[in-house]
Amino acid sequence: MSQYTPAWPHSDIKQVFPDIFYVTGTNITQYDGITLQHSRNMTIIRNQDKLSLVNTIRLTEDGLKQLASLGKIENVIRIGSFHGRDDAFYIDKHDAKLWALPGMEHANGREADYDLTPDGLKPFNNCEVVTFNSSRFPEAVLRINQNDGILITCDSIKNWLGKDEFFNDSTAVLYEAQKLFGTAAINKIWLEATQVEKSELLALGKLKFRHLLSAHGEPLINDAYDYVIRTLSSFR
Template identity: 40%
Template sequence: MKKYYEAMEHGEIKEVFKDVFFVSGTMKNEFFGSMWQFSRNMVVIRERGDLSIINSVRLNEAGLKELEKLGKIANVVRLGDMHGVDDPFYLDRYNATYWAIPGMRFPEGIKPDKELKEGGEMPFENSSFFQFKTSKRPEGIIRLNRENGIMIACDSLQNWTEPDQFFDKETVETMTKMGFFVPANLGLAWLHECEPQASDFSNLKQLQFEHALCGHGYPVVNNAQQQYHETFKRMFNV
């Protein structure tokens, strides 16, 4: 019998935009030699009754019942190589189609059904895929062509403006000292692990968007493009 990553504390599923849902939960993992506990987010897109889960976060049974009320779980989409621990649970429970970027690392017995590539097939309509070309581990962003552009990111774009209820005290202290709690920021652990270069952010600036839903932090509703462009300038001078 497969052993899945445990379901931990999470919040309610919220409809941020029409047919675009967002839920925050908990992650525990070891970084830089110590255990961290922090929040992570899952985005759910609904199209004609089918649901696509992006940046999966395992929900408890009550949460799964609420998710199932929204529609049929048809797709599980992985945007970042540093995420994915809950993908096997959703794939097995719902027999969903698995979308991932070529070159990602997978647990034994797991492989993608569909590849995410720029200009390629997408799990839902009115969307496009952007891939970081210089990141040492695969990472991408989906641009949803609704509401003047919604960027759905994993670790690259973040928006931890302050700690939430899913952090423990020690992690808050550590991440505060390291500068994680900055609006419209880039993922500091991702930058350290994957070392993306300025050229990726120059390319990313060509995409037009108004909002951002990231793997970590709060939704950026309105004026997201200007805020992230200022971050690209500050961190990469592009």
């Protein structure tokens, strides 16, 4: 049996900014005996001909060929504790280096090649790391100093506007009932799991950004800061 997650259906890789791409795919998990199937995104940052993958998704052979046409996979970047199931595929098969937050647990007891910290080395240029130090499970956001600021998140801020082609019907109904859909949303399930302090969420309003690329949902272009501030207003 393969130690890697299967390559489930996904979209083509799409360019959203110069040297920044994303791909949307399928995630299937079991929780309390329920099968959940929803969408997730991987963001790809190109620095010259080197690629950094954030919130990894294992791609099909066709997808890997499209990825290879962009450059060589150099880094895997893990910014959320509840993601990372596909990190090992790129580390093992493509000799990528793992950047992760201190304290994260990785599959098969592997260790990160580099700690991802606000003051430490960065995997690519123009990258800022913002950590939620109060979180019970390590989580961070990345800010890229490009196109007036691009915020990359994992589970902290999602932009699921509704069911998409990678959801199954039962999961979509459940998530609707749990109010997990919304623009630049911070949901109660993530908050209860992580216990992130409100002050750290509100500090996101001090960052300069215009766009949001989340691990979940559509890219939020141009108006991301305004929508995030609107979401944060409920925590004041």
